[in-house]
Amino acid sequence: MICLGFSTSAFGHGLGGEMLPPTTIGDRDATLSIDVSPSTFDPNNPENFVTLRLFDSNTEAIIEHVTFILELKKDGERIFRYMFHDELGNLNFRVISDNSDKISVDGTQEPLLGGWMRGNDGTLTLTGPIFTSGGLYEYKVEVLTVDFDDNVLDQRVELEGAISIADVKTFEVTDNKNQSHDVQVISYFDTISEFDFDSNKMSFSMPFDWNQDLEQLSVIHEEVRVPNTFGEFLSTKYNSYANGVLLPDEVVTIDDYSFDDRTVHMTIYRELIKEIKEEALKTSDSKIDFSIETSDSVKFPLEFATPDYRFKVFLSWEPETIRAGEETTFFVDFDELFSAKTKRLAEYDLSVIQNDEEIYKKHLTGNINSDTPNSHSITFAPEHSGSANIFFSNIDGNSLSKGNFIIVIEPQANSQQSKSLESQEIPIWIKNNAGWWANNSIDDETFVQGIQFLIKQNILQVLSITTQESNSNEIPSWIKNNAGWWASDQLDDETFVQGIQYLIKNGIIVVN
Structure with missing residues (x-):
């Protein structure tokens, strides 16, 4: 006879899995873990694996039968x-x-209580409407037997919790340079919708019953x-909102664990x-309207924990x-976890990687567990403007003691270098004008109007050029030659751009 004894509830939202607090079974403490893999909802991949594992909390030995x-x-x-039943207590x-319309089970049944087990082919499969969307899935586990198939507990153990199957959606956004990027939004609670991006803010919605029992x-x-x-959208600080309510700073954390993207939690x-x-x-x-935006203020320090903890x-x-051509001083602290935190020295490698290319590397020795941060100065070349990864590795000689931060290197200030015209949409008539002007088919004024068009459309940037007085308004012949060759x-x-900048700098072409 199976009698209902006591129940242990552990309300928590595990991200694809969770390990519950120890509970007493007989004369020992036992822990139940439950995992779903993969832990994301993908309509193109309907297959998941569920694992239940019951083990001794003190020895971590699997509890069998x-x-x-x-x-x-x-x-x-x-x-x-x-x-379900598993001889080894490790149900998968x-x-x-x-x-x-319904769920079917493919496996064999244990003869005593009838729990489903792996079949002769070693598999146990449930097919039907199970994980049909992302969101929160509540579960209840009742433990009926342990150690032996016929050892039915007089006090049935009940465990409750919840796991999240991530709802993942990808959205294409266009930045202020008219470049497109794929942004992923991942919800571990319910499906998301109504995504929007405007300037420095992203927003999206999720169903939520504000009148539910929040306990x-x-x-x-x-x-x-x-x-x-x-x-x-790479900032050291983000502001977040729920239904228009500004949330505390600690709601948002930045995770640069990947070289390819930043995860904002x-x-x-x-x-x-x-x-x-x-x-x-x-x-x-009935819903939460989330929004997250880059902040004008800076939040330091950024942080990560190494994979080996x-x-x-x-x-x-x-x-x-951080600006190309100017010195930036980086300050780094290493805090040793799970130790006496004795101040000492340790070696480490510092590198900067951009577009899969190492643009800087140095082997350093620095302080560990110190109140004084290690400092290191780097001046990035003008061609290195853009996002990059600053990578710390081999900390204290450990290959797994490593991590990554994403930084943005702004273009060099007061640079007289124009944007490359190759990446812009240059009207074909501009080059035609240059050729005709070189052949004297059009006059100077018509050619200058074309150059002014490039400037007004921001294809040619000349904001940093200081105009000087010139004794002559004539255009040098070498610039005409350049125009013909460029055409x-x-x-x-x-x-060619250097020649145009010469005309502007000497007041031959006037820029308002």
């Missing part, structure tokens, strides 16, 4: 409730999600993944949700704007 009842719900509606089954809620977690080429815990509820309800009671690394720099592609853009 476990019979589970697993119930899965979403939005309060039951998806399934099945009994495959889920194939589709839009059919059953743990956290709402959203991510925005920004490619490292999207310099306009928005993590809103239950107490904050309760705190802003009254104000949020003025906008909507040996160090936490903090980075700041001055001046706040016939015998001269590159840069050399």
Whole structure:
């Protein structure tokens, strides 16, 4: 006879998985972990794997001959409730999600209680409408037997929690240079919609019942993944909002773990949700309108933990704007985790990588666990303007003690170098004019009008050129020659532009 004894609830939103607090089974403490892999919803890949693992909390030894009842719900509606059994206590089954009317189970059944087990081919598969969208999935696990198939617990153990299947959507945005970027928004709570990007702000919405029992809620977690080429949206600080309510700074964290993109996390815990509820309800009671924007202020330091959890690394720099051609001093702190934090020296490698090319590298020795940060100055060349990765590796000689920050190198100030015309949409008549002018088919005034068009359209940038007085308004013959050669592609853009800059600098072409 199976009797209902006690239940242990652990309300938490695991991101694709969760490990529950220890609970007592017989004379020992046991821990249950549940995982779903992959933990993202992909309509093009309906296959997921679910793993339940019961183990001794003290020794981490697997508890064998476990019979589970697993119930899965979403939005309060039951998806399934099945009994499972595994001889090794490490239950793993495959889920194939589709839009059919019911769920089918492919496996064998344990003879004593009838729990589903792996079949002769070693697999156990559930097929049907299971993980049909991203969002929060609540589960309840009941442990019926342990150690032996017929060792039915007098006190059934019940465990509850929730896991999140990430809803991932990709949006194309256009920056202020008319370049497009793919931005990913990942929701670990529910599906997202109404995405918009305007200047320095991204916004999107998610269904949310503000009148629900918020005590059953743990956290709402959203991510925005920004490619490292999207310099306009790479900031040291972001402001975040929910239904127009400005959220505290600690809601947003920056994660540059990838060389290819930055992940901006928005993590809103239950107490904050309760705190802003009254104000949020003025906008909507059925959804959260999120927005995140770059901040004009700077937030230092940036930080990351190394993959081996040996160090936490903090980075700041001055001046706040990293600009090509100007010296930037970087300040880095290494804080040793899980140690006595004794002050000492350690070696490490510092490199800067841009477009998969190492543009700077140096082997250094610096302070660990010190109140005084290590400082290092770098001057980036003009051609290195744009986003880059500053990479710390081999910290204290450990290959796994490494990490990455994304930085933006602004173009050189007061540069007399024009934009490359190759990347611009140059009207064909401009080059035609240059050729005709070189052949005296059109006059100086018509040619100058074409150059002024380039300047007004921001194709040719000359803001930094200081005009000088000239004794002559005549255009030198060598510039006419240059124009002819440029029109016939015998001269590159840069050399031609230098000639135009000469005309402006000497007041022959007047720029208002």
